[in-house]
Amino acid sequence: MARLTFFAVIYCVLVLSHSLIPGVKATTFTVVNKCDYVVWPGILSNAGIPTLSTTGFTLQIGETRIITAPTSWGGRFWGRTHCSQDSTGKFSCLTGDCGSGKLECSGNGAAPPATLAEFTLNGFGGLDFFDVSLVDGYNIPMLVSPQGGTGQNCTYTGCVYDLNGSCPSELKVMSTDGRDGVACKSACEAFSQPQYCCSGEYGTPDTCKPSSYSEVFKTACPRAYSYAYDDKTSTFTCANADYTITFCPSPNTSQKSSQEQTTTQAQNTGTTTTTSPLINSTIVYEGGLDDSAASPSTCTHVFGSHAIAGIVGITMAIWWSWQLF
Template sequence: MSLAAKFTLVNQCTYTIWPATLTGAGTPGLPASATGFSLLPGATNVLNIPTSWSGRMWARTLCTANSAGGNFSCATGDCESGSVECSGSGAHPPATLAEFTLNGSGGMDFYDVSLVDGYNLPMMVSARGAYGSNAEGVACKSACEAFGDPQYCCSGPNATPDTCKPSKYSEFFKAACPSAYSYAYDDATSTFTCNGADYVITFCPTTTT
């Protein structure tokens, strides 16, 4: 397996989190151990990510299991796999997402932090060693998840950038996290590109710059 990037996941939260990954269709997969694991406060974990990988990463919170280690579930970001490893299952909203496409158009990497599926904890993505072209509630649902309305989900008659505009709900998220995706067509201020980078994904960052 050809390796394109090193992803360092850092937990700056004051509590344990359970990061998870989901590989996009048609791109190289990750080992099961990389699809879900625990990360203690102050701990880091390094993942080696293959060339041309695309997918998303997020953190689960308030996770529990039975005495035998089964029936694993989380209050936020749960992938509903029943185990620590998500193994191809995505996050149940609300969840803050980091989305990546490596070695995409023009050989560039594309990444963003998305609040389209809601918010469960702050997250920051920073590139290292590359050049670029240009995170007291438990969680907050996105307007799409809460209401299921096409005007908030950018679906049906609202499935184009011209017909799906920011709502007062997405603008609330945008004000708090200006670099994060707040709704489906928020590309202009929220998608970043790099070439040949390694990435640091920080949960509960102490700074957003």
């Protein structure tokens, strides 16, 4: 009888400890197309991480698709544009093409320039780390909005502004008929110079600084990565969140998302939060950034209460079970 009770206690302890670890549940990505054109999203899992149920699909105007990612998944989403299929059945896109020749990217990444949404789920301290990156250039407006998550730096990020029209001529990628800009290269892609690529003698945060070209991206989209070492204002963290990825969001979408997120966090914590807008010439971004929010000390704070409760519970249960013998 004691042995059966012992195993029953151990089983309960395992279930309890699993439920107390942040980030163990599957994460849902809701991908939304608010563009006035079709988008073909691509997905690439990080090395050694299992692929998701799809690696590329069609998203019609106004369409939404929900994708579930397992615990600790990491990878990136992007949008392909101006895609078509030739007479041989080969699928290709003018921007964001992954080179697979098919709708599914099947382990291939986006050819730059492409706007990227990057995720590491259940990382340090049980937190999700995410960003929107223009390091490989830009091709489509994108917004990442956490849903239901918590944390001091758990808020939306992205690039809502359409950079294709204002892209410097030396970085601009033109449509096949030469009439419109369809993407904007990074300076690294355009010039292959180490000072723009943060390589060689410029391969550290101290030696690689923002350029006039990366500042074009940063001014328009202050929360997105504009160059390789743009970490301080461009990395965000959440605990136990799902995410909405929106192509071509309107300014009102970003404001509403931020306001809802701030209200939810204030209700959860019982605190009052004052937001300060981040402004460029076109978009008002609601919600200020906490420069220290992504530090290891903050991660430990978020994780701490769950971990301590789990450890105490496990310790007490094991001690009690041994008393039965």
